[in-house]
Amino acid sequence: xxxxxxxxxxxxxxxxxxxxxxxxxxxxxxxxxxxxxxxxxxxxxxxxxxxxxxxxxxxxxxxxxxxxxxxxxxxxxxxxxxxxxxxxxxxxxxxxxxxxxxxxxxxxxxxxxxxxxxxxxxxxxxxxxxxxxxxxxxxxxxxxxxxxxxxxxxxxxxxxxxxxxxxxxxxxxxxxxxxxxxxxxxxxxxxxxxxxxxxxxxxxxxxxxxxxxxxxxxxxxxxxxxxxxxxxxxxxxxxxxxxxxxxxxxxxxxxxxxxxxxxxxxxxxxxxxxxxxxxxxxxxxxxxxxxxxxxxxxxxxxxxxxxxxxxxxxxxxxxxxxxxxxxxxxxxxxxxxxxxxxxxxxxxxxxxxxxxxxxxxxxxxxxxxxxxxxxxxxxxxxxxxxxxxxxxxxxxxxxxxxxxxxxxxxxxxxxxxxxxxxxxxxxxxxxxxxxxxxxxxxxxxxxxxxxxxxxxxxxxxxxxxxxxxxxxxxxxxxxxxxxxxxxxxxxxxxx
Numbered sequence: 001x002x003x004x005x006x007x008x009x010x011x012x013x014x015x016x017x018x019x020x021x022x023x024x025x026x027x028x029x030x031x032x033x034x035x036x037x038x039x040x041x042x043x044x045x046x047x048x049x050x051x052x053x054x055x056x057x058x059x060x061x062x063x064x065x066x067x068x069x070x071x072x073x074x075x076x077x078x079x080x081x082x083x084x085x086x087x088x089x090x091x092x093x094x095x096x097x098x099x100x101x102x103x104x105x106x107x108x109x110x111x112x113x114x115x116x117x118x119x120x121x122x123x124x125x126x127x128x129x130x131x132x133x134x135x136x137x138x139x140x141x142x143x144x145x146x147x148x149x150x151x152x153x154x155x156x157x158x159x160x161x162x163x164x165x166x167x168x169x170x171x172x173x174x175x176x177x178x179x180x181x182x183x184x185x186x187x188x189x190x191x192x193x194x195x196x197x198x199x200x201x202x203x204x205x206x207x208x209x210x211x212x213x214x215x216x217x218x219x220x221x222x223x224x225x226x227x228x229x230x231x232x233x234x235x236x237x238x239x240x241x242x243x244x245x246x247x248x249x250x251x252x253x254x255x256x257x258x259x260x261x262x263x264x265x266x267x268x269x270x271x272x273x274x275x276x277x278x279x280x281x282x283x284x285x286x287x288x289x290x291x292x293x294x295x296x297x298x299x300x301x302x303x304x305x306x307x308x309x310x311x312x313x314x315x316x317x318x319x320x321x322x323x324x325x326x327x328x329x330x331x332x333x334x335x336x337x338x339x340x341x342x343x344x345x346x347x348x349x350x351x352x353x354x355x356x357x358x359x360x361x362x363x364x365x366x367x368x369x370x371x372x373x374x375x376x377x378x379x380x381x382x383x384x385x386x387x388x389x390x391x392x393x394x395x396x397x398x399x400x401x402x403x404x405x406x407x408x409x410x411x412x413x414x415x416x417x418x419x420x421x422x423x424x425x426x427x428x429x430x431x432x433x434x435x436x437x438x439x440x441x442x443x444x445x446x447x448x449x450x451x452x453x454x455x456x457x458x459x460x461x462x463x464x465x466x467x468x469x470x471x472x473x474x475x476x477x478x479x480x481x482x483x484x485x486x487x488x489x490x491x492x493x494x495x
Contacts, residue, residue, distance in 0.1 A: 033473035068481025070122035117145030121180030138178035197248035206270035218245030250303035267300035302389035313361035319387035389482035408479035
């Protein structure tokens with residue numbers, strides 16, 4: 001029997017834009033607001049990732065049914081304005097062209113982009129180095145299809161852009177349960193390689209620790225693809241040391257040990273350890289999480305890496321699902337008992353706790369490894385409820401990185417009353433699985449949604465943060481899966 005520990009989706013994608021001016025007639029609170037929510041009637045962005053479950057496709061059959069899709073921001077037509085691409089789980093992807101003045105045009109039908117299957121993450125990178133940003137879409141779900149790579153063909157004679165789907169040609173048509181792709185030059189040969197974050201449709205309880213698989217054979221193992229320099233990629237995971245299994249929901253690329261080689265942090269869900277792959281500089285990686293980290297989040301979701309204390313060392317934030325209020329904490333089944341916790345330690349797992357973690361980089365130890373101190377509680381960023389994605393950015397332009405965390409889920413499948421009812425039904429002697437599943441689907445509609453505002457934390461410049469969600473204008477409740485930053489051409493952060 002499965003225990004459902006997490007999962008949310010972005011049902012309605014909302015565009016939040018930076019406000020450059022304030023109306024003097026607005027209240028004083030509005031004068032301090034950094035962000036304004038612009039309606040779809042103004043922006044013309046009306047994309048919806050609406051989920052519809054049936055008997056065969058639902059949260060009980062696929063743990064990540066509520067995890068959402070993805071969004072990408074890039075200047076696709078090189079006109080100096082940032083355009084937007086949205087992917088959907090059960091809806092086709094949409095490309096919106098920025099027309100200026102926060103107005104967009106849906107140009108999907110004219111550019112040759114057609115997504116298929118259950119889309120998850122979206123990444124933008126100039127894969128073939130022709131000066132035009134390409135789009136890589138990951139796929140998962142029960143009826144999963146190969147990942148898609150849309151290569152930008154530039155502007156045509158009619159002035160319009162064109163894309164062509166060429167994942168198989170490039171060797172990137174991976175078929176499995178992909179969450180997100182990160183393009184970066186891991187071997188520093190001048191072209192972009194790709195780290196593919198994966199999960200799996202686990203038939204056994206993924207919350208219970210089992211013997212680790214560290215030989216690259218696990219179906220949930222992440223994949224590393226090396227760019228061959230001729231518009232093809234080769235999968236080099238095992239020979240590169242990418243061999244530890246996980247349920248990946250977040251990946252961050254940063255030079256953790258400051259040796260000028262990019263390293264990889266992976267946030268893994270359920271019982272699986274987070275991973276810290278240190279680049280050896282010879283085409284291989286060494287997994288150092290247990291050596292460098294004292295403990296991690298339990299249900300790790302999104303993550304981001306950035307220097308939050310301006311010491312030139314990248315720090316790491318990982319989102320989990322601890323509610324920020326007492327009522328919600330009492331309603332959720334998110335913890336593990338002491339017996340399971342201790343057993344996981346005997347299996348070689350790191351200590352894991354059901355809360356957000358903020359790992360402060362202390363620099364190198366005498367043996368050359370990196371030391372981290374986890375300060376999430378001290379910093380005031382450890383509880384943000386159903387948190388899917390994290391983003392560091394200097395939102396108030398004061399020279400210090402602030403923190404944005406997306407939040408919400410349509411149905412609280414961790415509700416303790418619901419969990420007890422589910423366990424009772426499956427515990428009855430001679431129960432019929434299909435009958436019980438039908439009953440659970442009916443009860444699912446009765447569960448309250450976790451309709452929560454996103455969180456934004458201002459950096460106090462002293463290793464602490466203050467919640468500014470309401471004051472900065474980001475207090476609208478909803479179901480958000482992720483976000484995207486864009487700071488000029490060539491600097492893109494995976495969703």
